[in-house]
Amino acid sequence: MSPKAHKHLHYNVALVDKVWNLKRLCETHLKMHIPLNMVLKDEEYRADLLEKALTTENEELVALVWEIRKMEDAIVASTEDAEAQKQRKKSRNSFRIHVFNAAAFALIIFMSGYLLRSFLPMDAGEVFLFKAVQNVTVESRLKAKSGAASGNLTKADKPLFRLHGSNTIGEKLAPRLIEAYLMSQGANNVHTDVNPAAPNEKIISGEINGHIEFIELHAHGSGTAFSGLLKDETDMGMSSRPIKDKEREELLPKTGDLTLPGSEHVLGLDGLAIITSPSNAVSSLSIDQLVGIFSGEITNWSQLGGKDLPIKIYARDDKSGTWDSFKALVLDSRKAKLSESAVRVESSSELSDSVAREAGAIGFIGLPYVRHAKLIAISSSDKNKAIMPTHFTVGTEDYPLARRLFFYTPQVNPNIEAQEFIHFVVTERGQSIVEDVGFVSQNIKLGKPFDNDFYPTDMRELTARSERLSINFRFKSGSDELDTKSLNDLDRVARYVEVNAPKRVQLFGFSDSEGDAGKGKELSERRAKVVEQQLIQRGIYPLVAKGMGDAAPLAASNTEEGKNINRRVEVWIL
16 A cells, blocks of 8 residues: 555644754754755655654654654544544444434335325236336346356347447447456357448447347448437547537537546547658658648658658548547648549548558558558657657657547437447556557656756656556546546546555646746646645645646647646656
8 A cells, every 4th residue: 555644644734843943953963965855745754854864863853752652643543533433322322313314214105005095097017017118228138147058049139238439439348348348247259240241330349148149330430429329320539639518519418528537538549640661751740740740731752851742631531530530639630631533432441551552651550550661759839849759758648639538428318338348448457458459548657858958857756766557647638627537537647546545646737838938937836736736635646736837838728738738747756
């Protein structure tokens, strides 16, 4: 377990006063800097400091150590006494409360039945009870007990759930996740059948509880996730982009707000990879240069320092979430349109292979589909550093073309089987499958920053012996309210620190460069404090929660996308 401070320490004024004196005297006699917040928040650090203080043999300091230890013991003892007294009181009242509740409940049931019976026909009770039982789904079909004889399988008359949407998710990742989920529920003979007439349509099935259960998977692009939910053609949507405002508004009366936690689920991350032929000498491009290429303004590689070779553009089809992400992250940021000469392709694998074969070709795909093509490093502007898409830079969302992969489920009448599947996907096991397929999981990893000189001097000093977690906390646009992914990431960080104790957390908040610099720094500090408070509620006490303002920009702040990239809280571990 990670070291935790005593929960009453901050509220005991006398003890805090003693700890302040301890800090002052130890700095004098031990010749070392002692952060007060570490002494207050970190029980292990405080215990080590008390031991070191005893070695000084200074009478005043030794006396102070024993006073602090006595006060801590008194706090612990008083807390235990209070808890014991509460339990005794609770047990004394328990029997009386249960008897009273039982009597009251019985009276309510009796009176309700009497009144209802007086208004209904003679056989209404039987009909009402049958309908009520018929309409209640208590548990997943996969967990229900079966009375079927062994070897006598019957095929289910409808799928456990229908999953429609993104080809990026549906081509490889979703089938693997569904197969693993069915096997985790005890299914045998799990396999995927592809529709020969429509390769993007699959049925994943398995034998369980005497039945052949199956799941319907259609992967025709992210747009079909939301049109399918609107038309009741799917139970869950998969999308490689966030839901659009227009789609959200259209679905609101039918499904509820799909942007709220419980409806919007991040299943992993993907880097929108820019690829060329392996023979191409160009190794990095800015967003502006990408706009020039894909809009048709830049037509030859020699304009970018490469060979005298005409550029041939490949792009995903307009139903693809990969296309939607590229359009939003690249073209829309400069109000540009895709060149009419672009070759549109439905399959990511086919696009990648076509680009790799052709010397002057360029295209964009999801990170797992790079195959034999060459990856290009991307910068948000000429003034920002070009970053290569890796699992770490995509996981932290530092890479300018990183994107989240989503499942969307209705708030109104959600499919319980789909909900159970999502619970599996976000577990460590489910996220390992995301990683195996080639996408970026949300399982936390340690790593070094892509460029340490990128950060201001005071932060470099604080993180000289630290490593960075593959996670950034991000916020809803223009606020200090954590977004849906970050709310789940809080628990991931807490689990990571618990398992890897005595690791200590450092939080650094950043803002965009728009507006007043002073207010920007205040907002970055407030965001760091929001994350700090959430972690404290989970028993994790960060050593540092500091606002860095608009330092270390990952993108230009002249677009909404750029602002959102820069507004973040980074997590470092010491």
